[in-house]
């Protein structure tokens with residue numbers, strides 16, 4: 001196998017920065033690719049949200065100007081290494097020195113210059129590898145923040161020697177976020193106007209759409225589960241206006257399931273847990289449950305199932321059907337712990353519910369990695385009522401932690417959970433189809449009934465804990481796609 005030079009371009013990457021699944025993926029996929037012999041670097045902006053006192057960065061003494069629409073931004077390159085993976089941290093004070101990553105905490109809305117910020121980032125990533133004399137064979141772009149890179153490559157960098165052999169791949173982690181900007185702002189980006197002409201790659205109903213340009217101009221497109229790849233070209237709802245554009249590229253669209261980093265997510269060696277456990281000592285899992293109930297000041301009721309949720313509080317995640325069904329849900333003998341942050345509207349709704357059902361619901365409104373591990377370990381059931389779910393990671397973490405997923409039958413959830421009533425021998429969870437509170441409750445009722453039958457429940461828990469979604473398999477799939485592209 002040829003060893004490839006692969007540059008990942010992403011706006012977040014664990015351990016330095018993660019706001020959702022993309023950060024997790026970028027913390028694991030590059031590592032898995034280096035383990036099979038590839039040479040991988042990750043380009044990442046050095047936002048002030050990255051705590052520079054926790055990590056030690058190497059300075060490279062490489063600085064260069066990056067042009068965005070004619071304005072030059074002096075840019076510095078720093079480096080951070082994890083194993084064989086090298087992070088190329090790109091810094092310019094104008095775009096990096098501010099609180100927040102995508103959203104301005106002062107206004108609660110996107111930074112108005114996100115278009116310029118991410119054009120700067122993509123150009124800075126390309127300029128950095130030119131300076132490093134490291135011509136990448138693969139430029140792997142993630143989500144809308146990096147989706148502008150294939151256009152830059154064919155436009156501004158069309159004749160740059162470093163990239164003459166480079167192929168581009170765009171991975172869509174979530175089609176709901178496209179990078180939309182006012183049409184009349186395009187000229188400030190320094191990209192040929194022709195690319196934003198009506199029906200051009202960027203043009204989208206009079207607006208500028210970064211993700212659309214990536215879909216049109218990258219050599220190949222992937223998304224993060226086979227089911228989601230089908231959904232985004234066939235359903236108007238899941239296609240978010242881009243299904244036609246995706247259909248045109250159907251032959252170049254693949255679904256590759258994300259993996260789990262079991263070094264971080266294994267209950268037998270999880271440093272965040274008071275009681276580590278395996279499938280053969282599940283009594284210790286119950287001790288984690290009691291521990292969390294005490295911490296949450298919920299009455300300890302071991303025979304009532306504890307339902308866990310860890311989620312961005314966004315429309316995608318099914319919070320509206322959850323709140324619709326709340327009265328009925330809490331009429332049942334269940335307890336629910338939710339860890340989430342995001343949309344202020346949902347934060348308020350959940351807090352109201354917590355006041356209404358203090359013995360049954362505990363809501364933590366923050367981003368808290370340690371607590372997320374403790375919730376996985378404590379929960380009997382893990383709930384993901386998503387409207388759509390490109391891959392979803394928490395259901396895979398839940399399987400490993402013996403928290404049986406109850407989830408909507410969409411996207412990556414459908415690819416990773418086997419319904420117990422469809423396949424009683426191999427079932428790992430409970431799926432529902434309709435996006436309604438009733439359908440969710442019906443699936444929860446199936447789970448709750450099973451929970452009361454201890455032996456049947458333990459079988460489901462143990463089957464789930466045996467599932468293996470390691471990154472090596474996904475890394476192999478990406479690697480063969482890269483080879484295909486280059487051959």
Ligand code: ADP
Pocket residue numbers: 019020021022024310311312339340341366367368369372391392393394395
């Ligand atoms: P998405 O990328 O849509 O947010 P995923 O399920 O793919 O959904 O990934 C979410 C990741 O972010 C998981 O690792 C999850 O544990 C983590 N996460 C989400 N919200 C929180 C939170 N409030 N605290 C800690 N971790 C969170």
